[in-house]
Amino acid sequence: MDARAAYDDLLRRYAELRDLTSAAALLSWDQETMLPKRGAAGRARQLATLAGLRHERFIDPRVGERIAECEAAPGRFDEEERAQLRELARDWRRATKLPKELVEELAAAESAALEAWRDARARGDWKAFAPDFGRLLALIRRKVAILGFEKNPYDGLLDEYERGATEAALERLFADLRARLAPMVAAVLERRDRVDARVVRQRFDEARQEELAATIVRAMGFDLEAGRIDRSSHPFCSGIAAGDVRLTRRFVADDLRPALFGVIHEAGHGLYEQGLPERLDRTPLGEACGLGVHESQSRLWENVVARSLPFWRAFAPVAVRVFPEQLRGATAEQLWRAVNQVERSLIRVEADELTYNLHVAVRFEVERALVRGDLPLADLPGAWNETMQRLLGVTPANDAEGCLQDIHWSMGALGYFPTYTLGNLYAAQLFEAAQREITGLDAAIARGELLPLRDWLRAKVHAHGRRYEASELIERATGSPPTAEPFLRHLKTKFSAIYGL
Ligand code: ZN
Numbered sequence: 299m300d301a302r303a304a305y306d307d308l309l310r311r312y313a314e315l316r317d318l319t320s321a322a323a324l325l326s327w328d329q330e331t332m333l334p335k336r337g338a339a340g341r342a343r344q345l346a347t348l349a350g351l352r353h354e355r356f357i358d359p360r361v362g363e364r365i366a367e368c369e370a371a372p373g374r375f376d377e378e379e380r381a382q383l384r385e386l387a388r389d390w391r392r393a394t395k396l397p398k399e400l401v402e403e404l405a406a407a408e409s410a411a412l413e414a415w416r417d418a419r420a421r422g423d424w425k426a427f428a429p430d431f432g433r434l435l436a437l438i439r440r441k442v443a444i445l446g447f448e449k450n451p452y453d454g455l456l457d458e459y460e461r462g463a464t465e466a467a468l469e470r471l472f473a474d475l476r477a478r479l480a481p482m483v484a485a486v487l488e489r490r491d492r493v494d495a496r497v498v499r500q501r502f503d504e505a506r507q508e509e510l511a512a513t514i515v516r517a518m519g520f521d522l523e524a525g526r527i528d529r530s531s532h533p534f535c536s537g538i539a540a541g542d543v544r545l546t547r548r549f550v551a552d553d554l555r556p557a558l559f560g561v562i563h564e565a566g567h568g569l570y571e572q573g574l575p576e577r578l579d580r581t582p583l584g585e586a587c588g589l590g591v592h593e594s595q596s597r598l599w600e601n602v603v604a605r606s607l608p609f610w611r612a613f614a615p616v617a618v619r620v621f622p623e624q625l626r627g628a629t630a631e632q633l634w635r636a637v638n639q640v641e642r643s644l645i646r647v648e649a650d651e652l653t654y655n656l657h658v659a660v661r662f663e664v665e666r667a668l669v670r671g672d673l674p675l676a677d678l679p680g681a682w683n684e685t686m687q688r689l690l691g692v693t694p695a696n697d698a699e700g701c702l703q704d705i706h707w708s709m710g711a712l713g714y715f716p717t718y719t720l721g722n723l724y725a726a727q728l729f730e731a732a733q734r735e736i737t738g739l740d741a742a743i744a745r746g747e748l749l750p751l752r753d754w755l756r757a758k759v760h761a762h763g764r765r766y767e768a769s770e771l772i773e774r775a776t777g778s779p780p781t782a783e784p785f786l787r788h789l790k791t792k793f794s795a796i797y798g799l
Contacts, residue, residue, distance in 0.1 A: 311361060329412070330531075345408075407430070411707075424697040434707075442454035452669050460590045486652060495636040511558055518565055518752060520545075535567035566598060570595040582764075588717070590721050590768050644700070646658070646704065661704070662715060729784075735754065
């Protein structure tokens with residue numbers, strides 16, 4: 299076949315695969331938001347069938363022949379087409395290593411573990427989750443062994459979420475962050491009485507919380523005609539297809555922060571999905587670059603923007619209008635301080651910016667031991683609690699607020715957590731660059747004008763899909779390779795101001 303015709307055929311096939319992925323994503327979204335309990339077993343089968351079908355179509359030997367035909371004639375393609383081919387070929391080479399049975403077993407084991415996790419977490423009982431998780435873990439180990447890895451099996455897991463990340467590099471990063479954050483955390487906690495968060499710790503009606511969140515999400519430029527917001531136990535964002543990006547929210551009655559910042563976080567992910575260019579829709583490049591960059595978008599909006607003083611200058615009056623009784627007379631400064639309260643806390647998703655990466659470090663330690671085989675599943679809660687005590691100075695009272703709090707392991711996502719920390723670093727670096735390039739950015743935010751920032755992110759990050767690896771994308775967007783310095787500067791400036799360091 300002519301190289302040009304081979305290319306067109308490959309992209310046509312890829313678009314079909316993408317539709318199957320979309321259908322599976324919709325089934326997963328439904329499982330999290332709508333599915334009746336007794337539908338879980340059937341859903342696990344449906345997802346396994348779809349995963350198997352997609353896999354089978356992808357590893358079709360004709361796909362390999364077309365790739366070879368294209369690779370033999372690189373001069374026939376422009377730079378973007380070569381990037382399309384590179385991504386497609388990489389995915390294909392990975393996929394062809396995996397037997398279809400393993401792909402189906404993994405999909406089924408993930409659904410089963412997810413249901414087991416839900417029950418186990420409700421009861422705070424790790425033992426109720428361990429058997430299903432053990433089966434899933436065994437399959438994941440098999441997958442990593444088949445796919446191969448740089449140095450350690452954990453590298454193979456990381457590769458799935460953040461290409462180029464290694465266990466060794468992350469170990470150094472976390473050691474450095476811990477060393478530099480520890481004195482800041484200690485200094486802030488000594489002055490903990492300087493922040494009074496009672497104003498955000500009252501009863502807040504669900505419908506009004508939703509109204510406030512939707513106002514902010516709209517101001518961020520999230521298009522609700524190309525997306526929706528529903529309720530789930532664990533907030534997430536699913537970019538199902540172009541024009542269909544779904545966020546979920548949760549509800550906490552006695553604290554304004556968790557649900558609000560949860561929605562803003564997911565909307566940050568949602569803007570990335572909505573910002574992927576239409577031109578690249580259903581093509582190999584038409585996807586996010588990796589999870590670190592995805593997380594940089596959510597964390598940038600959640601923390602760097604929505605936990606800033608300019609943001610509260612714009613949105614404190616809105617919040618006061620929505621909650622006239624609870625927030626009467628509350629000032630921007632007061633709300634800004636309250637949403638930046640630093641605590642030794644148990645729950646990652648509710649953690650402040652200063653201690654957040656320590657929560658990630660706990661997971662990084664525990665799951666590495668698990669993957670190395672040094673940690674029997676029965677001992678995991680103990681190891682978790684010990685690590686929490688060592689890094690954060692608190693011990694969970696039960697597994698629900700300890701090792702069962704996150705959904706990730708039940709979805710087979712091991713090696714995922716470090717991308718949260720990478721996202722924090724990228725977010726601060728991107729925002730510094732945006733401040734340099736957008737004149738009057740802080741003043742615009744203080745007027746509630748968030749679109750200039752969204753548009754900058756769209757041009758610098760979203761528009762490229764997965765054309766570049768994370769480090770290259772960050773360097774192109776900001777002018778320097780990824781580094782922790784902007785993040786540490788951001789924390790130092792903010793918490794010095796709030797806590798009078
Ligand atoms: Zn996220």
